[in-house]
Structures are given as structure tokens and as C-alpha cells.
Amino acid sequence: MLDADFFRRWMTATAASVEREAERLTALDSPIGDxxxxxxxxxxxxxxxxxxxxxxxxxxxxxxxLAGRQLISTVGGASGPLYGTLLRRTxxxxxxxxxxSEAQLGDALRAGVxxxxxxxxxxxxxxxxxxxxxxxxxxxxxSFAAARVAAEEGASATTPLQARxxxxxxxxxxxxxxxxxxxxxxxxxxxxxxxxxDPEAADV
Amino acid sequence: MKMLINVAExxxxxxxxxxxxxxxxxxxxxxxxxVVRRDAPVAGKVGLVSGGGSGHEPLHGGFVGPxxxxxxxxxxVFTSPVPDQMVRAAAAVDSGAGVLFIVKNYxxxxxxxxxxxxxxxxxxxxxxxxxxxxxxxxxxxLYTAGRRGTGATLFVEKIAGAAAEEGQPLEQVExxxxxxxxxxRSFGVALSACTTPAxxxxxxxxxxxxxxxxxGIHGEPGxxxxxxxxxxxxxxxxxxxxxxxxxxxxxVLLLVNGMGATPLxxxxxxxxxxxxxxxxxxxxxxxxxxxxxxxxxxxAGASVTLCQVDEELLRLYDAPVRTPGLRWGV
Numbered sequence: 001m002l003d004a005d006f007f008r009r010w011m012t013a014t015a016a017s018v019e020r021e022a023e024r025l026t027a028l029d030s031p032i033g034d035x036x037x038x039x040x041x042x043x044x045x046x047x048x049x050x051x052x053x054x055x056x057x058x059x060x061x062x063x064x065x066l067a068g069r070q071l072i073s074t075v076g077g078a079s080g081p082l083y084g085t086l087l088r089r090t091x092x093x094x095x096x097x098x099x100x101s102e103a104q105l106g107d108a109l110r111a112g113v114x115x116x117x118x119x120x121x122x123x124x125x126x127x128x129x130x131x132x133x134x135x136x137x138x139x140x141x142x143s144f145a146a147a148r149v150a151a152e153e154g155a156s157a158t159t160p161l162q163a164r165x166x167x168x169x170x171x172x173x174x175x176x177x178x179x180x181x182x183x184x185x186x187x188x189x190x191x192x193x194x195x196x197x198d199p200e201a202a203d204v
Numbered sequence: 205m206k207m208l209i210n211v212a213e214x215x216x217x218x219x220x221x222x223x224x225x226x227x228x229x230x231x232x233x234x235x236x237x238x239v240v241r242r243d244a245p246v247a248g249k250v251g252l253v254s255g256g257g258s259g260h261e262p263l264h265g266g267f268v269g270p271x272x273x274x275x276x277x278x279x280x281v282f283t284s285p286v287p288d289q290m291v292r293a294a295a296a297v298d299s300g301a302g303v304l305f306i307v308k309n310y311x312x313x314x315x316x317x318x319x320x321x322x323x324x325x326x327x328x329x330x331x332x333x334x335x336x337x338x339x340x341x342x343x344x345x346l347y348t349a350g351r352r353g354t355g356a357t358l359f360v361e362k363i364a365g366a367a368a369e370e371g372q373p374l375e376q377v378e379x380x381x382x383x384x385x386x387x388x389r390s391f392g393v394a395l396s397a398c399t400t401p402a403x404x405x406x407x408x409x410x411x412x413x414x415x416x417x418x419x420g421i422h423g424e425p426g427x428x429x430x431x432x433x434x435x436x437x438x439x440x441x442x443x444x445x446x447x448x449x450x451x452x453x454x455x456v457l458l459l460v461n462g463m464g465a466t467p468l469x470x471x472x473x474x475x476x477x478x479x480x481x482x483x484x485x486x487x488x489x490x491x492x493x494x495x496x497x498x499x500x501x502x503x504a505g506a507s508v509t510l511c512q513v514d515e516e517l518l519r520l521y522d523a524p525v526r527t528p529g530l531r532w533g534v
Binding site: 031036074075077078079080119120164166172 | 212257279280281282283284285286287288310311312315316318319342347348349352400402403407408420422423424
């Protein structure tokens with residue numbers, strides 16, 4: 001079973017990973033977006049870490065709802081509402097249980113991903129964060145490690161796609177050949193989850 | 205790349221501090237990033253709130269003041285502001301007559317303003333929204349996030365601002381804003397890429413001998429890249445792109461807008477060519493505005509916006525305005 005502390009560590013691990021990878025995310029966002037994905041997410045997850053320390057929510061759902069709200073309040077752009085909604089809706093789906101099972105987390109994360117698709121209007125194949133999140137949620141039934149691999153493969157698989165959502169969509173065919181920064185950061189989130197579940201197996 | 209800044213992280217806050225010092229007629233909340241006209245909320249008046257990424261100055265903070273915006277929310281450079289800023293702005297300008305959010309069609313702006321509208325309505329503020337999407341360079345909206353909001357933002361904010369100043373009700377101000385957007389079309393070209401402070405180098409690679417046709421206000425491309433053209437050729441291409449999409453029966457407002465790094469000498473010359481082709485195409489120009497109004501940091505280039513107006517829209521456009529970036533009749 002996973003408790004509030006597990007979810008806090010997941011968020012902290014994500015923040016550390018985003019901090020490390022911020023420049024790479026911004027570099028990926030430069031040719032097809034507007035070169036701010038890394039700096040925006042870094043600002044947001046630093047704020048998440050700070051608010052979780054201060055308010056110390058005591059259920060898994062409350063951790064994610066608070067983290068999501070903080071992202072909406074600090075990130076801006078499209079990433080703020082999309083990542084904020086992902087965490088908030090996942091957290092809400094977990095309810096107010098003190099501990100949740102891996103299967104419950106899988107179901108809740110699916111609800112969160114569905115909410116992101118509704119909000120952003122993106123489907124798999126549009127070259128967005130959805131391309132990493134959907135396969136990750138599908139693989140989560142198997143294991144956290146499988147979800148991590150699926151998310152990373154999903155992010156890599158965005159490279160040959162033509163963007164249909166977000167700012168990269170204005171590039172048309174010229175968006176082909178660049179890995180999507182949103183899918184890349186979504187894979188970091190899932191990798192941090194896998195690393196939190198099994199710190200020895202993963203080197204996140 | 206040399207820039208007149210301290211560090212990238214404080215660029216927006218530093219600019220707001222300087223804006224506050226230059227414009228005591230505005231209330232500038234540097235910490236929360238909201239620019240409000242000092243006399244807000246004005247009793248009985250609809251509030252107009254706009255916002256978007258920084259880097260497009262004078263858009264939007266420079267359009268705050270009597271006759272135009274009630275408040276503006278600047279985000280990080282090229283990044284939408286967050287809902288908290290918008291809610292704070294709405295609360296600061298709402299006199300009970302409601303607030304109109306003026307939103308440019310970018311995914312981030314749309315999502316954040318949608319969330320802000322819900323939150324503001326929870327606080328009892330009546331919210332209406334208008335989406336600006338005037339950029340004809342985006343041809344196939346089915347496979348993109350839709351037409352971008354660019355130069356028409358100025359016309360929407362000016363005309364809706366004048367209507368609000370007269371005390372027109374929210375539904376009417378919203379309808380006018382929508383009408384202005386529907387009657388506006390824009391097209392932009394870039395001669396060089398822009399440089400964001402966070403990145404410190406040009407955001408895309410545009411070779412010296414080429415230009416980008418159909419560029420957006422973040423340097424994002426629209427149509428194609430070609431060998432450099434003359435001012436005359438660029439004017440023909442830009443105006444024809446707009447007139448392929450609209451056939452104005454009435455006179456138009458014309459905005460010849462610089463992207464930030466093109467001097468007025470070039471913009472006025474470009475305006476002469478734009479006026480020539482409009483005359484050739486039989487389009488009458490009622491008013492012309494030439495200058496840097498909707499910029500993309502240090503990008504060289506220009507955009508053309510046409511807005512078809514009737515007598516009422518022209519009257520509202522001519523109404524007095526007193527803002528840092530636009531000022532007449534007062």
C-alpha cells in the first residue's frame with residue numbers, strides 16, 4: 001500500500017528530476033515551441049516541494065490535489081493547467097483514503113490522464129504529453145518499471161510525428177524530427193514514480 | 205547575445221518596477237504581476253482584463269488606462285499568466301458590472317483564462333470571454349491549435365475599451381469585441397528570429413538571406429521560408445494573404461506593426477507599400493497606425509492587420525484613450 005509519504009517522495013523526486021533536466025527540456029522546446037518548458041516546470045515543481053513541506057497533507061489524494069493546484073498557480077503556459085489537472089484529478093480520484101493500492105493509483109492516474117485529454121483536446125498521436133502518459137497508464141497494471149519504460153518509449157515515439165496541438169502545431173511538417181518536450185517531461189514524472197516505488201532499481 | 209538585463213529570472217519583475225516608476229497613473233503589483241488603472245474599479249463600468257506572455261510590449265500592460273484595458277496580467281516571457289493573476293485582476297476592476305476577459309488563441313492562454321473564469325465566478329464576479337484569432341497565416345485549423353491571436357488584439361481592446369468607458373453593459377461590450385475580432389485579419393513576416401532572455405540565443409535559425417512568411421508573435425512560423433524580398437513584395441504578399449481571406453466592403457483600420465527590432469524608417473516605408481496595394485485592391489483605409497504595438501522581443505519584421513469597420517466601430521476607435529502605449533483625444 002502507498003501512503004501520503006510515498007506521494008510526497010514522488011513529487012520531490014519529480015522536482016529533482018525536472019531540476020536536473022530543465023535545460024534539456026528547454027532545448028527540446030526551442031525548435032518547436034518557445035523555449036520555456038524546462039524553466040516553467042522547474043519553477044512549478046520547486047513551488048510544489050515548498051508547499052508540500054509547509055502544509056504536509058496527510059492523504060495521497062490531498063498530496064496530489066495540493067501539488068496540482070500549486071502547478072496551476074505557478075507554471076503558466078499550457079503546462080500549468082495540463083499538469084495541474086493531471087495531478088488534481090488523479091488526487092481527487094484517490095479520495096481521502098490514508099493508503100491506496102497500486103491498482104487504485106493506476107485507476108486514478110487513468111482518470112487524471114482522461115481529464116488532461118478532455119481539457120487539452122489532444123489524443124494519442126498528436127505529439128503531446130498524452131503520448132507518454134497513455135502507454136504509461138496502460139503498463140502500470142503490470143509494474144511501475146514497465147510504466148517507466150512505456151512512458152520513455154512513448155516520448156521517443158513522438159519524434160517522427162507531426163504536432164497537431166499546442167504551439168508546435170504551427171510548424172506543420174517542420175515539427176517532424178523533434179521529440180516532444182511535454183511527452184519528455186511526462187516521462188520524467190513516471191520515471192520518478194517508478195524510482196520512488198523501487199529506489200534501488202532506478203537511477204532517477 | 206547582449207541584453208540590457210540583470211538575470212533572466214527577474215526580467216518581468218524588473219520591467220514592471222520600471223513601468224510603475226514611469227507611470228504613476230497605473231497601479232503595478234510587481235509581486236503578483238497585475239497592472240491596473242489607478243482609478244479602478246470605476247462605478248458602473250465593465251472591467252476589461254487582458255493578458256498573455258511578456259515580450260510583446262507595449263501589449264498588454266501598455267494598453268491599461270482610461271478608454272482601453274482596466275487591467276493586464278503579464279506572464280513570464282512568451283508564457284501565459286496563471287489563473288491567480290487573472291482572478292486578482294478581475295477582482296480589482298469589477299464594480300459589479302462584470303468583467304470581460306480578452307484572450308488570444310494560444311493553448312496556454314485559453315486554458316488559464318478558462319480556469320480563471322471559473323474561479324472568478326465562484327467569487328461572484330460575472331465573467332465574459334472573447335477569443336482573438338485573427339492570424340490568416342494558420343491555414344488549416346483542423347491540424348493546429350487554430351488561428352493565433354495577434355494584431356487584432358489592439359483593435360479589440362481599443363474598441364471594447366471605448367464601449368466599456370461609455371458604460372455599455374457586459375453583453376454589449378462582449379458582442380462588440382467579438383465583432384471586431386470577426387472583422388479583423390492579420391499576417392506577419394520575420395526577418396530575424398527573436399531571443400528569449402531564458403535561452404539567450406535566437407529561438408530559431410533564420411539564415412541571413414531568408415525571411416519567414418506568416419510568422420507568429422513568438423517567432424513560430426506559419427507558411428514558408430523564402431529568399432529575402434523587397435518591402436514592396438512583402439506588402440503584396442501580406443495584404444494579398446489577408447484579402448484572400450476577407451473582402452472588406454467597408455473602410456478598414458490598418459495596423460502596420462513592428463515586431464520589435466525593425467525601425468520606424470522601415471515601417472513607414474512598408475506602410476507606403478501596404479497602402480499602395482490596398483488602393484490597388486480597392487480597399488479604403490479609414491485610420492492607420494504605424495509602430496511597435498504587438499512585438500516579439502527583438503525580432504525584426506512586421507505584421508499587417510486590417511479591421512473592417514462601420515460608423516459605430518470607427519466612432520469607438522476614435523474615442524479618447526490614455527494609456528502608456530496608445531494615447532489620443534485627451
